[in-house]
Amino acid sequence: MAQRVLILFSHPYAEASRVNRALLNAVLDLPDVTVHDLYQHYPEQMIDVEHEQALVAEHDVLVFQHPLFWYSCPALMKNWLDTVLTFGWAYGDDADALHGKPWVHAITSGGAANVYQRMAYNQFSIAELLRPFEQTATLCGMPYLQPFLTQDVNQLDEIALQKRAAQYAQWIQGMVDGDLPPVVHTAHAPQVDFLAGV
Amino acid sequence: MADAHIPALLIQGAVYLGAAVLAVPLSKRLGLGSVLGYLIAGILIGPWGLGLIAEPETVLHFSEFGVVMMLFLIGLEIELDKLLELRTPIFGMGGLQVVLTIGLVVALGLFLHLDWRLALVAGMGVAMSSTAIAMQVLAEQGVLAQPSGRSAFAVLLFQDLAVIPLMILLLVIAPGTETATGFHMDWIAITKAIALVVVLIVGGKYLLRPILRYIANTGLREIFIAFALFLIIGVSILMTSVGLSMGLGAFIAGVLLADSEYRQELELDIEPFKGLLLGLFFIAVGMSVNLPLIMQQPWLVLGLGLGFVLLKLVLLFGLARAFGHKSQDALLFALTLSQVGEFAFVIFNAAADARIFTDNTASLLNSVVAISMLTTPLFMLLHGIYQRKRLNRKSSRHDAFEEQRAVIVAGFGRVGQVITRLLSSVGQPPTVIDFDPNQIDLMRQFGHKAYYGDITRPDVLRAAGIAKAKLLILAIDNAEDALETARYVRKHYPQVTILARARNRSYAFEYMDLEVDFVRETFAGALQLGEKVLTELGYSRFHAYRTAWRFRQHDEKLMWASHPIRNDMQQVVVNSLRMRNDLTRILTEEQQGDDKRERINQGWEQVGRPETDRI
Numbered sequence: 060m061a062q063r064v065l066i067l068f069s070h071p072y073a074e075a076s077r078v079n080r081a082l083l084n085a086v087l088d089l090p091d092v093t094v095h096d097l098y099q100h101y102p103e104q105m106i107d108v109e110h111e112q113a114l115v116a117e118h119d120v121l122v123f124q125h126p127l128f129w130y131s132c133p134a135l136m137k138n139w140l141d142t143v144l145t146f147g148w149a150y151g152d153d154a155d156a157l158h159g160k161p162w163v164h165a166i167t168s169g170g171a172a173n174v175y176q177r178m179a180y181n182q183f184s185i186a187e188l189l190r191p192f193e194q195t196a197t198l199c200g201m202p203y204l205q206p207f208l209t210q211d212v213n214q215l216d217e218i219a220l221q222k223r224a225a226q227y228a229q230w231i232q233g234m235v236d237g238d239l240p241p242v243v244h245t246a247h248a249p250q251v252d253f254l255a256g257v
Numbered sequence: 258m259a260d261a262h263i264p265a266l267l268i269q270g271a272v273y274l275g276a277a278v279l280a281v282p283l284s285k286r287l288g289l290g291s292v293l294g295y296l297i298a299g300i301l302i303g304p305w306g307l308g309l310i311a312e313p314e315t316v317l318h319f320s321e322f323g324v325v326m327m328l329f330l331i332g333l334e335i336e337l338d339k340l341l342e343l344r345t346p347i348f349g350m351g352g353l354q355v356v357l358t359i360g361l362v363v364a365l366g367l368f369l370h371l372d373w374r375l376a377l378v379a380g381m382g383v384a385m386s387s388t389a390i391a392m393q394v395l396a397e398q399g400v401l402a403q404p405s406g407r408s409a410f411a412v413l414l415f416q417d418l419a420v421i422p423l424m425i426l427l428l429v430i431a432p433g434t435e436t437a438t439g440f441h442m443d444w445i446a447i448t449k450a451i452a453l454v455v456v457l458i459v460g461g462k463y464l465l466r467p468i469l470r471y472i473a474n475t476g477l478r479e480i481f482i483a484f485a486l487f488l489i490i491g492v493s494i495l496m497t498s499v500g501l502s503m504g505l506g507a508f509i510a511g512v513l514l515a516d517s518e519y520r521q522e523l524e525l526d527i528e529p530f531k532g533l534l535l536g537l538f539f540i541a542v543g544m545s546v547n548l549p550l551i552m553q554q555p556w557l558v559l560g561l562g563l564g565f566v567l568l569k570l571v572l573l574f575g576l577a578r579a580f581g582h583k584s585q586d587a588l589l590f591a592l593t594l595s596q597v598g599e600f601a602f603v604i605f606n607a608a609a610d611a612r613i614f615t616d617n618t619a620s621l622l623n624s625v626v627a628i629s630m631l632t633t634p635l636f637m638l639l640h641g642i643y644q645r646k647r648l649n650r651k652s653s654r655h656d657a658f659e660e661q662r663a664v665i666v667a668g669f670g671r672v673g674q675v676i677t678r679l680l681s682s683v684g685q686p687p688t689v690i691d692f693d694p695n696q697i698d699l700m701r702q703f704g705h706k707a708y709y710g711d712i713t714r715p716d717v718l719r720a721a722g723i724a725k726a727k728l729l730i731l732a733i734d735n736a737e738d739a740l741e742t743a744r745y746v747r748k749h750y751p752q753v754t755i756l757a758r759a760r761n762r763s764y765a766f767e768y769m770d771l772e773v774d775f776v777r778e779t780f781a782g783a784l785q786l787g788e789k790v791l792t793e794l795g796y797s798r799f800h801a802y803r804t805a806w807r808f809r810q811h812d813e814k815l816m817w818a819s820h821p822i823r824n825d826m827q828q829v830v831v832n833s834l835r836m837r838n839d840l841t842r843i844l845t846e847e848q849q850g851d852d853k854r855e856r857i858n859q860g861w862e863q864v865g866r867p868e869t870d871r872i
Contacts, residue, residue, distance in 0.1 A: 074797045102802035 061091040061235050065118035066165075069097045069125040069136035078167050078212045078220060079126060085224035086231045093118065097135050104135060111143040116156060120234050121201070123192075124165040130181070130188045140195060149199045161239055162196035164189065164206035165227065171211035186245045193245060205240040272309045276302045277536050291397075292390050293634035295536050296627075299543015310544060325507040326527075326534040327389055327599075329489050331417060332511020333524055343411040350408060350580055351415020354594075357572055358384035362565075374430055378608040379622060381423050382601030383565050386594040388413045389535055390633050394593050398637070399692060405586040408577065409593045417508065420600055424607065425450065431611035449499045454509065457492065461513035469519045482526045538599070545602070546627040547620055558621065562628030570595045585644075585694050592636045597629040645717070648697055648709035662688045665726045667712040667742065668733030669696050672758055672778075676730055677705070687730070690721050713738050715745065729755050736760040743773050762816065769820050784809055811840045 066086065070079050073096065086092055095114065101107075115121065125132050143149070148156050166185070174180040175188075185208060196203040207230050209215075209223055233239075276298035284294025302309040359380035366376025391409055400406040428447055465488075472484050489507045496506030514520055551558045570591050577587035602623055609619035664680060664687035666673050673689065677700075680687050689707045691697055700707040710717030712733060723729065729746055731739040736759075743755050757775040759765040768775040784805045791801035815836045822828040 071799055074800055098799040099797055102798040 062119040062237055063117065064089075064092045064120045064122060064231060064234050065114065066092065066094045066122045066124050066231070067097060067136065067139065068094060069123070069133045069139070071098050071133055071135065073098060076126065078209060078215060078223075079124065081220050081224045082165065082167070082209065082227045083124065085228040089228065089232060089235065091235045092231060097139060098133075101135065104138060106139055106142045108142050108145065111139065112145075112148060112156065115143070115160075118160070120161045120163070120239070122163050122165055122231070122234075125167075127166050127168040127185075127188075130183070131191075144195070144199060155200065158200040160201050161204050161234075162192070162199075162201040163204040163234075163240060164192065165209075165230075166206055167209045167212050169212055171214075172208070186243065190245060193243075202239075202242045203244075205243050207240075269310060272302055273537060273540060276309075277540065281536070291536075292393050292539055293631070295539030296543040296631055296634075299540035300546050300548075301543075302540070303544030303546065305546070305548035306544075325489060325493050325503045326530065327538055328417075329507040329511040330524070330527060331388055332508040332513075333515050333520055334511075343407065343414065346408045346411035346580070347415045350576055351412040351419075354412055354573065354576055355384045355416060355419050357576075358569065361568060361572065372614070374613045375618070377430065378427065378604060378613055381427070382604045382622065382626065383569070383597050384419075385416050385598040385600035385604070386413060386569075387596050387598035387630055387633070388417065389538060389599060390596055390630060391593045391598075393535070394633060394637055398589070400589065403586070403693070403695065404582055405577075405590040405593070408580070408582065408586075409590050412573075412594060416598070416600065420508075420603075423604065427604065427607055427611060427613070431613055446499065453495060453499050457495075457506075457509055458513065461510070465513060466517055466519075469514075469517065473519065473522070478526070481522065485523055485527060542599070542602075542627050542630055545623055547624045550620055551624055551628075554621075558624050558628060561625045563632070565597055565625065566595050566629045566632050569597075583695075585698075589640065592633070592640055595629075595636065596633045597626040601626045644694055645710050648694060648707075662686070662706060662722065663727040664688070664730065665690065665721050665723065665728065666730045666732055667739075668731070669693070669700065669707070670732065670734055673730070673732035676732060681705075688721050688726075690717060711738075712742050713745075715749075718742075718746070723750055723753060726750075726753055729753050731755065731757040736764050740764060740767055743768065743771055747771050747773065765816060766820055766823055769817075780809075780812075808840065811836060 066083075068079075068083060070076050073080060073083075083094060087094055093114070123132065123136060125136055128134075131137070144157075147154050168175075168185070170181060172185075175184050176182075185206070189206070193203045207227060209227075215223065230240075277295060280298035280301070281291050281294035284297065285291055300306050304310065359377070362380030362383050363373070363376045366379060367373060391413055395406045395409060398406075425447065428450070469481075469484070472481055488510055492506040492510045493503035496509075497503055514523055573591035573594050574587050577590045578584065582590060605619045605622045605626075608614060609616050664685060666677050666680075666687045667690045669677065669689050669691035673691070677687055677689055686705060689697075689700060689705055690710055690712050691700075691707065692709070692711055694709055697707045697709045708717065708721045710720070712718060712731075723746065729742075731743060733739050733742075739757055743757055746753055746755055755771075755773045757768050757773050758778045759768055759775040760778055762777075765775060765777055787808075788801045788805040791804055792798055796804065815833060818836065819832055822832065
């Protein structure tokens with residue numbers, strides 16, 4: 060049976076975004092895939108929690124597609140997490156609305172992969188930077204899957220972008236067909252102690 | 258020396274205008290309404306008051322011209338659509354009202370052994386209400402669109418229509434008809450009258466419009482007005498020549514033009530005359546109060562006047578109840594129409610001309626009519642006091658144990674309702690003041706604390722608890738009243754925070770002067786609509802939202818910046834140009850975004866910066 064995939068798309072300037080638009084266009088018409096454009100839906104930033112929870116309940120996989128803003132997600136997506144993942148529904152005793160539903164990011168970033176490492180420009184890996192999301196998913200009982208990263212976007216020419224979009228469609232289609240990316244646990248990587256550097 | 262060179266007309270004009278200017282504002286200020294002011298001014302300057310206007314003929318001319326002009330304007334307002342929409346109240350209530358009133362008065366007359374003709378004519382006159390007074394009262398009470406107002410309008414409309422058959426009936430029963438020759442003569446007169454009306458209607462339908470178009474095409478406005486006045490006077494003269502009233506002629510002329518494309522133009526052009534002419538009419542009524550005659554038989558005149566009014570009151574109230582009005586609506590309806598109207602003058606004078614009764618009887622009846630007209634403004638004054646007492650007494654009994662509410666919402670219209678609902682939904686129901694008893698009753702049923710009254714009145718504000726309130730929200734439609742109230746409360750209750758709706762920029766400036774926080778009424782709605790337009794034009798919704806928001810910021814900044822210089826037009830223009838250029842630059846830079854790689858900084862909107870590129 061097909062897995063129903065919900066793409067929660069967050070980009071405040073979607074009209075000006077070349078890469079995210081191309082990726083999104085590639086998956087718009089896939090069956091069993093729902094594209095939910097948060098900024099288009101909630102231009103005034105107030106979220107209809109009941110509507111969102113019902114939408115989540117109707118799907119099996121949650122994909123968060125967004126650009127990396129200040130090493131995190133755009134504000135409305137954070138707002139979505141803060142308001143929709145309520146106590147008693149997403150977490151807490153007997154709260155199992157999200158249990159078993161995979162959580163996965165599809166992220167675009169300006170920087171290339173090699174700037175996301177120790178001693179490099181951005182110091183931390185994407186996996187490390189996304190840890191708050193990883194822990195949120197874990198707390199809600201959701202398998203946290205390996206993200207779909209499109210990096211160094213300013214170097215992507217038109218051909219490369221089309222290729223990337225096709226890969227994205229394939230990746231999403233794979234999830235619909237039950238072919239999920241591997242689960243990741245960055246907690247198993249060596250602990251980085253804040254005190255260590257002092 | 259100069260006396261001889263001043264035309265009498267100018268002196269009379271000065272007297273009329275002066276009396277009106279003195280009496281009407283005073284009357285309004287005392288809460289008596291404008292109609293009573295005019296009436297009193299008329300009595301004062303009339304032949305039996307100060308005698309400033311001595312010649313009865315002038316009085317008559319002015320009086321008739323006032324009626325004629327008013328009837329033309331009323332005629333203009335009567336459209337076929339409106340007639341159809343109101344046909345039940347018009348023909349049901351109006352018809353019954355006229356027939357029953359005439360029947361009752363005739364029965365009364367016959368009981369008192371009066372001549373049946375006299376009784377019939379008196380009944381016809383008494384059945385009429387004063388369109389001028391009633392419409393003025395309805396407008397001042399703000400109830401034109403409510404059940405009582407609509408029914409009153411419908412009944413007035415029927416009365417207007419009923420005048421034509423009544424005038425013909427008058428000719429039929431004229432005493433001359435009993436002799437053989439007179440009978441013959443009057444049939445000719447009646448035929449002539451009917452023929453003229455037919456000619457007027459047919460001619461008006463086919464000739465009037467081409468002529469109006471021809472004149473309108475000259476582009477000379479004063480000639481257009483001149484033609485309108487010529488038409489009214491000309492038709493009036495024609496009607497008089499066949500024994501019908503001038504007013505009836507003007508009325509028909511008005512109706513003929515009601516559905517023409519020039520109706521609005523005619524109304525606009527004659528509008529400036531309208532108020533003054535109505536005023537003149539009321540002054541004329543005041544002048545026609547024949548004081549010596551009343552003094553001769555004071556009790557007869559007063560008794561008849563009040564008796565007729567009482568009879569109409571009971572009848573109208575019963576009728577309104579029978580047609581399903583609530584008792585409060587029925588009361589207002591009955592009070593509005595309880596006076597005997599200006600048509601009665603026309604009918605009585607015509608009857609005297611037709612020798613149905615003597616001039617003296619006509620004069621007596623006219624005084625009775627004028628007396629009855631004086632009662633209406635007084636009734637309305639009492640009605641207002643009664644309403645306030647009735648409604649507010651009920652409320653103080655109900656709310657005796659309730660704690661003081663922090664918020665007062667003045668006005669329960671479209672704006673006040675939303676605010677009240679919002680506040681109630683968060684458990685902070687406000688005290689509401691409104692001028693409409695139906696709304697007050699309705700709100701009480703839903704457990705709201707509501708006061709009846711005019712918020713510009715200090716006693717109403719006090720009763721609603723302004724002294725202990727924290728917030729006053731001015732949600733009433735009348736912008737002037739709201740501003741006046743804001744000024745009053747600012748001065749006397751400075752601890753109360755006022756929130757107002759500003760109709761436009763100039764009211765916004767007034768509220769800025771008062772340091773009262775406000776919202777521009779239509780601005781938010783217009784912006785929301787504009788946002789939807791941008792979305793339809795292909796903007797993403799968040800982009801449209803941001804653009805509208807920035808525009809709002811810009812506009813408000815502009816308003817604040819032009820506040821101190823608002824009286825210096827040149828500076829305002831320069832300032833607004835500069836600000837508009839700023840906005841254009843901001844919005845185009847945002848638009849060009851990708852290409853120019855140099856967008857205004859809105860956090861992550863500035864994708865082009867090398868630093869963020871690497872994230």
